[in-house]
Amino acid sequence: MSPDLDRLIGLQQLDSTIDEARRRVAAYPERLAEADLRLTGAKELVEAAKARLKDNNEARRALEKDAAMYQARVSKFKDQQSAVKTNKEYQAVQHETETAQRDVSAAEEKVLERMMEADGIAAEIKQAEGVLAAQEKEIGAVKADLAKELAAEQEKLAKASQQRESLLASLNPRLLSLFEQVSRVRKGIAICSATRDGLCSVCHVRLRPQVFQQVRQNDGIVQCDSCQRILYYVPPPAPAEGAVTHPA
Ligand SMILES: [Zn+2]
Structure with missing residues (x-):
């Protein structure tokens, strides 16, 4: 085989190697993003559960305020009871007091329900965070492999480019x-x-x-x-x- 043909075949091999390595290096950011994307589902589950806990807390605080308001009403009616003059007035205030007390109990019961619900959501968050952590560990290993692959491609690219330079000098x-x-x-x-x-x-x-x-x-x-x-x-x-x- 003529030396010229030999060199051209060598140049072609280097060009193909360089081309392939460049393509792989260029694809790296997208592959990283794809790896991160695999965490999306697990992240969303954690976030959704946290949002539900936040809503739950807000609803509980609103109910606690209601309970406090009804409790204030009970106190007010109790004060009024001692000041009434007639039996009829007394009975009316008594009725108002009982109604307010029922409202207090109902609100307090709802507060308790919310608190129990919050315990369940907190357990869900913990479980979803565990799944996410396991997946993050897995994706971390995938990314470490990708980084190694990238380094190898970059090295291949540098070496082939260098060989190409010296080949060109003899062509x-x-x-x-x-x-x-x-x-x-x-x-x-x-x-x-x-x-x-x-x-x-x-x-x-x-x-x-x-x-x-x-x-x-x-x-x-x-x-x-x-x-x-x-x-x-x-x-x-x-x-x-x-x-x-x-x-x-
Ligand atoms: Zn042809």
Whole structure:
């Protein structure tokens, strides 16, 4: 194989490695966000339970205020009872007192209900927080793996870029410019092999016999008539020493 073809194949491998590593590095933030997104459900459960506890507390405080107000009414009527003159007035105030006392009891009972409900919600919060913590731990491990992967890709990228630089220094500028021109218009693949039955391995167009013959020599720059990619040929492996070949 001609040294030029060898270098171009090497350049293509480095370009593909660089391309792939860049794509992976660029995809990293989205993969991190996806990992975080997996916590959304568990976070929402914790937040919903906390919101319910807050509502519960507010409702309880309102009921406590009601209870205090009814209690004040009871005291007021009790004061009035000692000042009434007639039996009829006494009975009226007595009736008001009893009503107010019933209101106090009803409000206090509702306060108790709210407090019991709050205990249940607090247990739910604790349980949801436990689930969230377990998931956070799991996602933390996923993110640590992602960070390791990113570091490895960045290292691969740096190494390949460096190798590419030194390869370019040994490459004929006209060849490089041809390579880059084809690479630009052909999705980053400027050089590819011809198949053993004479097709371009990327665009799959059949090469003219004389072109295929030239490609098989591997000693010059031959381009695919159809996609313009530079072609090389990988000969079939030589049969192993002592291997028996059977006619087809
Ligand atoms: Zn082709």
